[in-house]
Amino acid sequence: MTETERPMRADARRNRERIMAAAGELFARQGRDAQMEEIAARAGLGMGTLYRHFPNKEALLTAMVGERFHGMADLARAAEAVADPGEAFEVLLRTYLEAADGDAAFQLALMGKDGLEWERVQRQKAEFMEVAGRIVERAVASGRVRADLTPADFVVLANGVIATMYFQPGGNADWRRHLQIVLDGIRLPPSGDAAR
Amino acid sequence: MTETERPMRADARRNRERIMAAAGELFARQGRDAQMEEIAARAGLGMGTLYRHFPNKEALLTAMVGERFHGMADLARAAEAVADPGEAFEVLLRTYLEAADGDAAFQLALMGKDGLEWERVQRQKAEFMEVAGRIVERAVASGRVRADLTPADFVVLANGVIATMYFQPGGNADWRRHLQIVLDGIRLPPSGDAAR
DNA sequence: ACGGAAGCGGAATTACGCTTCCGTTTGGCG
DNA sequence: CGCCAAACGGAAGCGTAATTCCGCTTCCGT
Numbered sequence: 001m002t003e004t005e006r007p008m009r010a011d012a013r014r015n016r017e018r019i020m021a022a023a024g025e026l027f028a029r030q031g032r033d034a035q036m037e038e039i040a041a042r043a044g045l046g047m048g049t050l051y052r053h054f055p056n057k058e059a060l061l062t063a064m065v066g067e068r069f070h071g072m073a074d075l076a077r078a079a080e081a082v083a084d085p086g087e088a089f090e091v092l093l094r095t096y097l098e099a100a101d102g103d104a105a106f107q108l109a110l111m112g113k114d115g116l117e118w119e120r121v122q123r124q125k126a127e128f129m130e131v132a133g134r135i136v137e138r139a140v141a142s143g144r145v146r147a148d149l150t151p152a153d154f155v156v157l158a159n160g161v162i163a164t165m166y167f168q169p170g171g172n173a174d175w176r177r178h179l180q181i182v183l184d185g186i187r188l189p190p191s192g193d194a195a196r
Numbered sequence: 197m198t199e200t201e202r203p204m205r206a207d208a209r210r211n212r213e214r215i216m217a218a219a220g221e222l223f224a225r226q227g228r229d230a231q232m233e234e235i236a237a238r239a240g241l242g243m244g245t246l247y248r249h250f251p252n253k254e255a256l257l258t259a260m261v262g263e264r265f266h267g268m269a270d271l272a273r274a275a276e277a278v279a280d281p282g283e284a285f286e287v288l289l290r291t292y293l294e295a296a297d298g299d300a301a302f303q304l305a306l307m308g309k310d311g312l313e314w315e316r317v318q319r320q321k322a323e324f325m326e327v328a329g330r331i332v333e334r335a336v337a338s339g340r341v342r343a344d345l346t347p348a349d350f351v352v353l354a355n356g357v358i359a360t361m362y363f364q365p366g367g368n369a370d371w372r373r374h375l376q377i378v379l380d381g382i383r384l385p386p387s388g389d390a391a392r
Numbered sequence: 393a394c395g396g397a398a399g400c401g402g403a404a405t406t407a408c409g410c411t412t413c414c415g416t417t418t419g420g421c422g
Numbered sequence: 423c424g425c426c427a428a429a430c431g432g433a434a435g436c437g438t439a440a441t442t443c444c445g446c447t448t449c450c451g452t
Binding site for chain 1: 356362370
């Protein structure tokens, strides 16, 4: 009654996918500066078609980012399955960064700043945070990371590394080095002794 | 002979300063999105005047950022004067961040990404790095920070904190917390014992 | 004072992307 | 098959912000 759920013509569905693929590539490479016309071209479609599927650039970008966030939540759940708390934390962080690597638009979305409506995206971000929060807290409780680390800190520190990715494109040597140092600063040796 | 060095009329000099002041404020608040028209208006001048002093937006932005970098180099030299190596390092880092706080355009320039010509700016950045490099190396030699820390790491980590400033505007609580954690991860207790 | 070069103001011009419109084509149900 | 709503293509329309142009005004040396 409220949802008219019209099945969508076969070619339309195919084209929608082509658009997502093209947009994924271009937004990844050029961030939100990617141009609608280029996206349509790369998808092998006309502007009209592009706009039939997404009312405007914002909607397309949101759809892309939303998809990425969704994938991220899955990855977080996978990390949660790791038995060792310290290990799980590390996997979460590495996973988070690896997922962002090479995708400028996603990096920007993770770091914030765009903050337009994003309603849908925000919801998916929250979904991720819920899982991530549990992992962080478990790690803290296990004493393998500094006792005062919060889920919010996780995001802040990870986004710092993402900033390195974003602003120092090219080889991933820079951000991996950054990650290494941050990790060294966060972890505690199995024994137990805060640096202070 | 090569430099015609015409003294510049009094009102022109005054106006140039007004432009710099206006641009400083607006670029600080809105980054490179600040509009030329608004800058001219805030300076109480017409567009023509603005463009007489700077051939284009890029040039104006470059001039602003160059000025900031210059100030930064001075601050680095001041930090170098601090006797204790560990202390000097910390002062350098805090100074770097404090200087960036609240200036979006400068933050972006520090983090990179704009990388257009910037020739002049690059030169000033190098000037800063020379001093900063000495401070970092002295701190490492004194054993107060992790032994493998390089000047490049300093910039990467500091820019990570700047990213927090940039992407989480508003209160400076976020970036100070970020700084705290990074500092804890970098410093070594007076005794001496690397964390892995 | 005066002349004219230097400087000023701001409307008009450009450039560039997003978005809209509408005539044409196509999938798929009866 | 034949119909027609759904889908497509892409040129034209718009909005925005940088940049140019040029007639008018103001310093400043003589």
